[in-house]
Amino acid sequence: MDTTGRAVELYCAAERRDVREVLRWRAFGAPFSRVRLLIRLLLVPLVAPVIIVAQHGRQTYPAGLALAAGAGVLCGALGLLYDRWRAARPMYAWAAAHPEYRCVVTEAGMRSHRPDGTAVAYRWGQYRGWTETPNLFLFVFYDGELGWLPKRAASDPADIGRIRAVFGRNLTRIG
Numbered sequence: 001m002d003t004t005g006r007a008v009e010l011y012c013a014a015e016r017r018d019v020r021e022v023l024r025w026r027a028f029g030a031p032f033s034r035v036r037l038l039i040r041l042l043l044v045p046l047v048a049p050v051i052i053v054a055q056h057g058r059q060t061y062p063a064g065l066a067l068a069a070g071a072g073v074l075c076g077a078l079g080l081l082y083d084r085w086r087a088a089r090p091m092y093a094w095a096a097a098h099p100e101y102r103c104v105v106t107e108a109g110m111r112s113h114r115p116d117g118t119a120v121a122y123r124w125g126q127y128r129g130w131t132e133t134p135n136l137f138l139f140v141f142y143d144g145e146l147g148w149l150p151k152r153a154a155s156d157p158a159d160i161g162r163i164r165a166v167f168g169r170n171l172t173r174i175g
Contacts (some may be wrong), residue, residue: 007106007163012153014095022148023088023135027080029175030133030140040079045072091146103149105163107170129172137163140174 027033048068053060102113109123128140132151139147154160167173 003131007104007161008154008159008166009154010103010105010149010159011100012150013100013104014078015150016092016095018136018150019088019091019095021136022091022138022146023084025131025133025138026087026146027084029133036083040076044076044079044151045069047158048072058128067111089146092098103153107147109170123171127171129174130167131174132164139171 026038046069048071049065052065052068100115104111104113109121109126110119111119113119126141128142130139132138134140135151137149137151139149140148149163151160154163
């Protein structure tokens, strides 16, 4: 389907469920999230037992090692929860501040128009890549920030195919 020169307009309202889906992808679906899970839930818990064994050698009690490893898992899990909360706060604030907006996807990039009259234009070079979930198109900017477009915002189901085609020509697909 040729979409060259044609813009696709999306009218949508930001919702909390969109933010939850973005955060779920960030926590479990993104390529870098798997490394973060590995570090926080496997490597962090091993630090304390390794230090204990290095200090005490063969005289180390297994119960003490289990307790240290359990505390490490707890610290890693709390770190993941804090990271998710830290990422969620600005996203929820943005969604609350911009209840409705219009987004225009073209071959040059994307423009977001807000009800207050402001508009922001992003060229494709500002993105690292894109992916999609069942309900959203997700974008990763070069600074690591995430953006999203709800698929429900498309007025015509064919618009979703046109948007995929534009993204496929201009961005790298992630995952």
